[in-house]
Amino acid sequence: xxxxxxxxxxxxxxxxxxxxxxxxxxxxxxxxxxxxxxxxxxxxxxxxxxxxxxxxxxxxxxxxxxxxxxxxxxxx
Numbered sequence: 001x002x003x004x005x006x007x008x009x010x011x012x013x014x015x016x017x018x019x020x021x022x023x024x025x026x027x028x029x030x031x032x033x034x035x036x037x038x039x040x041x042x043x044x045x046x047x048x049x050x051x052x053x054x055x056x057x058x059x060x061x062x063x064x065x066x067x068x069x070x071x072x073x074x075x076x
Contacts, residue, residue: 001066016048017018017041027068033065049074 003009010021019036020026031037042061049056056075064070 003049003052003074004070004072006068009074010067012048012052013045013067017044021067027071030065031067034076045070 003012006027010027013019013068014021016034019034024033044062046056046058049070056070056073058072061070065074
């Protein structure tokens, strides 16, 4: 699956990281409030983005507060 849309990105996160990303509200939820989000999933996100040709520096991911922000960084 390619990261070409927010929906696709959320599906990828759900399938690969096992996070509940159903619904648009998941994209805007604070990562700290997202069930299952932790530092291990942050590292897994780094790898996931790199595997899909969208590397994002760790310091940028640490700045992200939502999945929407991570998606935006991945699209840059």
